[in-house]
Amino acid sequence: MxxxxxxxxxxxxxxxxxxxxxxxxxxxxxxxxxxxxxxxxxKIVSERHDDYLVERGPDSFIVQKPDALELCRELGLEERLLGSNMEKRTTYVWSRGRLHPLPEGMMLVAPAKVMPVLRSRLLSWPGKLRMGMEYFIPPRKPDAPEESLAAFVRRRLGQEALEKIATPLMAGIHAADPERLSLQSTFPVFLEMERKHGGLLRAMRSRRQAQKKNAAQGGRRGADGPMFYSLSGGLQxxxxxxxxxxxxxxxxxxxxxxxxxxxxxxxxxxxxxxxxxxxxxxxxxxxxxxxxxxxxxxxxxxxxxxxxxRYVSTATVSLAYRRSEIPHALDGYGFVIPRTEHRSITACSWSSVKFRDRAPEDRVLLRVFLGGAGAEHLAEQGEAELIDRARVELRTTMGIAAHPLLAVAHCWWKANPQYxxxxxxxxxxxxxxxxxxxxxxxxxxxxxxxxxxxxxxxxxxxxxxxxxxxxxxxxxxx
Ligand SMILES: Cc1cc2nc3c(=O)[nH]c(=O)nc-3n(C[C@H](O)[C@H](O)[C@H](O)COP(=O)(O)OP(=O)(O)OC[C@H]3O[C@@H](n4cnc5c(N)ncnc54)[C@H](O)[C@@H]3O)c2cc1C
Missing domain, CATH: 3.50.50.60 (FAD/NAD(P)-binding domain)
Incomplete structure (x- = not known):
């Protein structure tokens, strides 16, 4: 039977x-x-609005974990796979009234090179010095109790790296409170770096050396393909x-x-x-x-x-503009905002820069994020309120005063599980x-x-x- x-x-x-x-x-x-x-x-919802492709939920998947890429190939979608822009990859951080590029070569919060961190105007000199001291901080004992993302980053790299980089970038991915987010369940790679190499800077140094050795032997220089993929007609x-x-x-x-x-x-x-x-x-x-x-x-x-x-609510607002209405160079994937800046959005993706064909040539599609742990009330609103709030914030952070050509908002009620x-x-x-x-x-x-x-x-x-x-x-x- x-x-x-x-x-x-x-x-x-x-x-x-x-x-x-x-x-x-x-x-x-x-x-x-x-x-x-x-x-x-x-949660995967892609929509065509005239010549724009709007993702209401996720906009891409990472290739580091192979299951999504493999599934697309199994389904015969190989030709529709779309890698993220390899030329304009900067991520910006909003701090003290302007957008600062994240120092080049960061693996989330772990710096691969010293000079870009020293040159960065995102971090103060005491903050940079504290990050550099990470090299001398001994690893925790393997049987030490579980740590939150905040406790780990504060202990190894200091409060400023936590506030300006780890919280908006790493806790932001999970729309989570960094003091409650389990590092072990979300970014175990950093624990592994500490366990295996004694620290993040040491781990990044040995990674660089391995890449150089590999390149000298004629191998590939490691991860030189796109980090994110989508599909030409959207993830849906x-x-x-x-x-x-x-x-x-x-x-x-x-x-x-x-x-x-x-x-x-x-x-x-x-x-x-x-x-x-x-x-x-x-x-x-x-x-x-x-x-x-x-x-x-x-x-x-x-x-x-x-x-x-526990689950928290988030919201996305997609807004389209003429390229000429945006004062910024738009040379990256977008920006994140530290909680300490007390703004009512958490990040903005420059969707049509990150992936091609998301908007016509002379137009730009942006995607604003709201809500998450501690700010759910900002996400749990009607479409008009979400759009208004996103526009006010884009005026401050990116200097966009124009009326959008397209505006689509979506509240994702209790959508993000909290690890x-x-x-x-x-x-x-x-x-x-x-x-x-x-x-x-x-x-x-x-x-x-x-x-x-x-x-x-x-x-x-x-x-x-x-x-x-x-x-x-x-x-x-x-
Ligand atoms: C705004 C946003 C952006 C994101 N961005 C990314 C990204 O860029 N990349 C990435 O990798 N991930 C991203 N994620 C995370 C990712 O999209 C989700 O974790 C994933 O899509 C969840 O898939 P799922 O199948 O577990 O659950 P869901 O997509 O939630 O599917 C569960 C389904 O169960 C149905 N259901 C519920 N109750 C019942 C019932 N009683 N009977 C029958 N059906 C029921 C629901 O209707 C729903 O369709 C994002 C998430 C959000 C909210």
């Missing part, structure tokens, strides 16, 4: 799970994807391609799952309209706070732990409880990384586990 796997949520994690399951089971498994919304893709081409390739009848839009229960060795799902669905395995790829009520009756402690993963101190232990407890329910799996941004490649990996892993369980069940019943 054909087995059924139900996947809850058609974001990138759920779709990647369905695609993997379809490929792995070769028709032996009936797969259903239940999505509450009317479109597949979850990836989720659309997944949805189209699923077998007819797999994707059920506009339906929601309310509860999951055990019944006669299978799962019984109760839908929003009272309908019942039966499944041999279930992959919950909805946000953790949406998964919690589904499993409340099945496993109350699991539901409680899922609720403990706070203790996140790894909490996820371990969640997974331990989930493992008590044979055939139940979790996937998505809440657990092992919120970036698109991480979400794809989580979907694929959950699908592989579900396929294995079904295979075992089949062998047992033979």
């Amino acid at each position: 054909q087995k059924t796997v139900v996947i809850i949520g058609a974001g990138i994690a759920g779709l990647a799970a369905a695609w993997t399951l379809q490929n792995k089971s070769r028709g032996a498994v009936r797969c259903l994807v239940i999505e509450r919304g009317l479109h597949p893709g979850g 081409q990836m989720t659309d391609a997944l949805a189209v390739r699923l077998k007819p009848g797999t994707l059920r839009l506009g339906e929601s799952v309310e509860t999951i229960a055990h019944q006669d060795g299978r799962y019984q799902l109760t839908m929003g309209d009272g309908q019942k669905l039966h499944a041999d395995a279930v992959i919950v790829a909805a946000p953790a706070y949406a998964a919690a009520p589904m499993v409340q009756a099945l496993d109350a402690p699991l539901a409680e732990k899922l609720r403990a993963i 706070e101190l203790g996140h790894a232990a909490l996820v371990e407890e969640i997974e331990h409880r989930v493992a008590q329910h044979d055939g139940l799996y979790l996937a998505g941004a809440a657990y092992h990384g919120a970036g698109i490649p991480d979400c794809i990996r989580s979907g694929k892993d959950a699908a592989a586990m579900a396929a294995e369980k079904i295979q075992i069940d089949r062998c047992v019943s033979l």
Whole structure:
């Protein structure tokens, strides 16, 4: 008899799970994807507005983690892959009334070269000196308690590097409070640099030496391709391609799952309209706070732990202008704003500089970010308020006084999971409880990384586990 796997949520994690399951089971498994919304893709939403391409949610994925790039190739989207601009890569930081370029060669907060940091007008001389002292700070003991991003950066590089670089750039990616953000769960590479080399400056020095040695031996000079990729028609081409390739009848839009229960060795799902669905395995790829009520009756402690993963709201505002209306050289990906500057936006991406074909030749498309931990009220507003606020801030930071040719705003309510101190232990407890329910799996941004490649990996892993369980069940019943 054909087995059924139900996947809850058609974001990138759920779709990647369905695609993997379809490929792995070769028709032996009936797969259903239940999505509450009317479109597949979850937070991935790309829209054409005349000649502009607006991303309401994510605008790119990193290539350092290969799953997104691999998936695009698997889906035949190779020719549509679009690398980020390699010539204009500067990131600016707003500080003391102007935009300062981030010193060249920074790996987020870790400087690769001394001279650009010394020349930078972003940091004060005491701040630069304190960063340089990092070289002499001994590593922490391996069994020391978990540290927040703020504690780690303050200890190694000082308060100024924390305020002006780490908080807007690193905590900004997660829309998080740096004092609560777990370094281990978000940027483990920096912990590894400390453990392996004794510090960040030492690690960067040995990296440079390895690159030089490699170049002298005729090898490539390391990461010299684009760091970010998108698709020519926007990231939604990836989720659309997944949805189209699923077998007819797999994707059920506009339906929601309310509860999951055990019944006669299978799962019984109760839908929003009272309908019942039966499944041999279930992959919950909805946000953790949406998964919690589904499993409340099945496993109350699991539901409680899922609720403990906090989410915050953010918003994006895309604005288009004539190039001539923007006084800045626009020679980079955009700018970030430290919290200490007390402005009401957190960053601005220069979308049409970062990726080509996002706006006509003589126009510019910008994307402003608002909200995040401690500033959610600034994101949870109507479209008109978000646009007004973004325009006021762009006038101050970039000197743009013109009326925008296009303005599109979107509030992402409780969209960003917070990987706070203790996140790894909490996820371990969640997974331990989930493992008590044979055939139940979790996937998505809440657990092992919120970036698109991480979400794809989580979907694929959950699908592989579900396929294995079904295979075992089949062998047992033979
Ligand atoms: C503004 C913004 C910008 C971002 N930028 C980037 C970026 O540039 N690069 C990057 O890598 N990442 C970025 N991210 C993060 C990334 O977009 C997300 O982490 C990822 O898309 C989440 O995918 P997911 O499948 O886990 O969840 P989602 O996309 O949230 O999908 C979950 C789905 O479950 C559905 N659902 C919920 N409850 C139910 C229910 N009861 N029944 C049925 N369906 C249900 C929802 O409707 C939703 O469609 C950004 C996020 C935001 C908010």
